Amino acid sequence: MDFLDKLADKVSSGTKKISQKTDEIIEITELKLDLKNIEDEIEEAKLYIGELVYKYFLSNDSSMPVGQIKGKCREIQRMEAQKNRMKARIYRIKGLAYCRFCGEAIDDEENYCSKCGHKIIRY
Numbered sequence: 001m002d003f004l005d006k007l008a009d010k011v012s013s014g015t016k017k018i019s020q021k022t023d024e025i026i027e028i029t030e031l032k033l034d035l036k037n038i039e040d041e042i043e044e045a046k047l048y049i050g051e052l053v054y055k056y057f058l059s060n061d062s063s064m065p066v067g068q069i070k071g072k073c074r075e076i077q078r079m080e081a082q083k084n085r086m087k088a089r090i091y092r093i094k095g096l097a098y099c100r101f102c103g104e105a106i107d108d109e110e111n112y113c114s115k116c117g118h119k120i121i122r123y
Contacts, residue, residue, distance in 0.1 A: 024093050031090050038083045045076050 009066040049072050056064045084100065095121050097106040099113040108111055111120055 027091055028090055032088050035086045035090075037077050038086070040082070042076055042079050045072050045079070048072055064072060 042111055049069055052065050052072075084098075084103075086120065087103065088098040088100075091105050094105075095108055097108050098104075099106055099116060099118060099120065101118040102116040104112060104113050104115040106120060112118065113120060
């Protein structure tokens with residue numbers, strides 16, 4: 001190969017790397033926006049539960065709306081799981097692992113979380 005061919009290969013390789021990094025940045029940004037939206041929805045659900053409990057407290061009604069509260073709690077659990085999957089995806093894109101117990105970002109080479117000590121489970 002002559003000089004121009006090598007230069008063209010390097011430029012092509014560099015362009016591919018830049019394109020890949022740009023795609024990763026865009027995906028991370030989109031995931032962070034989705035993550036913020038889910039966190040807002042979780043807070044709204046918690047506020048709703050608090051309002052239900054407070055209305056029960058103020059009323060003379062002796063039956064707490066347990067079914068509604070449990071339903072919102074299940075909804076929060078679902079959103080928390082979705083939030084954790086998104087965080088894990090962000091960390092994978094960055095080349096990091098994610099501790100499912102404490103949320104700490106962990107170097108992909110580590111087997112235990114440096115924050116809480118749990119064994120890192122990889123899928």
